[in-house]
Amino acid sequence: MRLLTHNLLACHAKSCVSTSNNFPLSFKEVQLELIEADFNEPFLRGFLNKVDWNALVVASRQLGDASLPEKGPDPTDPMIDGETLKALHHVLLEIHVIEGQMVCPNCAHIFQIRNGIPNMVSASAKC
Numbered sequence: 001m002r003l004l005t006h007n008l009l010a011c012h013a014k015s016c017v018s019t020s021n022n023f024p025l026s027f028k029e030v031q032l033e034l035i036e037a038d039f040n041e042p043f044l045r046g047f048l049n050k051v052d053w054n055a056l057v058v059a060s061r062q063l064g065d066a067s068l069p070e071k072g073p074d075p076t077d078p079m080i081d082g083e084t085l086k087a088l089h090h091v092l093l094e095i096h097v098i099e100g101q102m103v104c105p106n107c108a109h110i111f112q113i114r115n116g117i118p119n120m121v122s123a124s125a126k127c
């Protein structure tokens with residue numbers, strides 16, 4: 001599972017969907033794999049319009065990568081710094097979480113990641 005996916009995941013337990021505190025899920029006990037991906041600047045620029053930058057910064061630091069700046073670039077800026085785009089590319093597309101857990105900041109439910117696939121169905125059973 002890549003951070004591209006993580007950036008879209010929120011806890012959907014009944015007690016959490018009505019809060020704004022069900023995102024981002026925090027990583028615990030992760031095993032990572034780095035897999036090279038083709039650099040695609042138009043894709044990255046398109047993603048910048050949708051990404052929750054703060055969540056991405058927090059998540060990437062939990063995975064041990066501190067390369068993203070605190071403040072995200074302006075998606076409309078045609079002169080985005082190349083280093084920032086490279087860091088974004090690496091963080092979004094090349095870091096794969098193979099095994100581990102994601103914890104909801106609201107209800108503390110743990111979502112397991114196995115073989116790179118997050119199990120997002122278990123929250124409703126609990127809450």
Ligand SMILES: [Zn+2]
Nearest residue numbers: 011016104107
């Ligand atoms: Zn929750």
